[in-house]
Amino acid sequence: MSSFLSAQRRPEGAGPGTGPAGDAIAGVPVLFDGVGQTFRTGGRVTRALERVDLEVEAGEFVAILGPSGCGKSTLMKIAAGLIAPSEGQVSIGGTVVRGPWTKLGVVFQSPVLLDWRNVLDNVLVQLELRGIDPAAYRDRAHALLRSVGLEGFADRMPRELSGGMRQRTAIVRGLIHDPPLLMMDEPFGALDALTREQMRIDLEKLWLSRRQTTLFITHGISEAVALADRVVVMTPRPGRIDRIIPIDLPRPRNKAVISSARFTATCDEITELFMKNGVIQY
């Protein structure tokens, strides 16, 4: 697999008004201000999130790490404006989110592809739904598909693909419009270990070249540490920020970095946090 890098320019070039310049930080800051969430279904009240305060800098890569059911997906949906929080608010680039935020790319846990469109058209639907002519993005779509190993699969239907290939299509769809903010909810969850590792490497390359602000939700400790500038460790439900751990490992996080003692020590530190919370028990 080649990297995402070759696909990083918009087809019409990076002139003024056509998109963010290649060298500038493309991201926007995201501010979580006392975000809490309570779900009421029937007579049952579920406290999903407890007062989340978090400041994500422009161009920062933040991993939100927590056990299943800790409300991390809810947190992402709140940030994307898909769910209104019970308390608090999220602002993106200084604007309070009140309803679906569209200047972003999302990748969900499941691929969420449209069964009636082939791989290429599933990617391009991102633009069609935005009212943008997809023709100008075809080359970029092909380049991105190539970079995730889907070369030659552009005209396949989702049902013809494996789960991993579908998810990679979804990732390309989340990136095709070059968003300043990327939200990924356990995007590699359905991938096999080898593809997962390659996707992590590719995602870092992509992020290094564009510096879009990235919220990466995961329950993989080493995945979070390997990717993020900061790892936000969540407690079990109701999800609350347990600790924020800065990861000052050098980039790119190549094999030497991943196998370094500092990397292992950071992972151990997080494991111990989860042991303290009873998430991991020996």
Place this chain on the structure above:
Amino acid sequence: MPTAKGDAASGSGRFAAWLRRRIGLILVFVALFLLWEYAVKIFGIKEYLLPPPTRIWTEFLKRWPTVMAGAWITGQEIVGGYLLAVVVSIPLALAVVRWRFVEESLYPVIVFLQIIPKIAIAPLFIIWFGFGFGPKLLIVFLLCFFPIVVSSVAGFKSLDPDVMDFARTTGAGGLRLFLKIRLPQALPGIFTGLKVGAALAATAAVVAEFVASDRGLGYLLQQYNGQLETPMVFATIVLLSIMGLVVYYAVEWLERLVIPWHVSQRPNDVTGI
């Protein structure tokens, strides 16, 4: 990663495959006909009780112009009533999904009316609208209408919440969202209703003709029955069945054409890693 594309089966190859798959069915049919033919002859069963298949065929060949003229009338009732149902039900289903007050006021009434045995209303239609083509069309329409409305409403409502979440992050709304997401997602449900309706259309036309008519296959069926012309009764039934099948398979063919992604969702289609 696999890159080889599966070779599309050629037309003749597909037919051979179909033949292989259906060979059992074809043999059963042939065996049944042979059994019927010879059982009737061996046991000396009276023709007005059960004529042998060859007798039905020869009788049909003798009198086909009358039967075909009836089929032409009945066919018009089937197709006309069905198309009328399609044209009315799908927009109505859209209105139910689009406007809450339609769903809360009109839709419950429609669902309630569905409980009335439509065939029982047929005599009333004769009183109201007479013996002509109109009341037959209306009865076919009435029988096809409900399943199409109900399935289409269900189709338009069966939105994948994750897909809708994705769509919302793009800011798409109105017509664009409808054409690119909601309509394609609803099509499998709509076609379910269209197929149920198609299966009912022929029955509806014949029942309408039974009640009061001076033409059409339903009328002929009654005539032949009254005169104990059993071979012609059989011939008419076979012709009616064929017409019903043609309508049903036309809809199914359209379904394959419009939503191949849904029709061919079979687990053995999965390729890849």
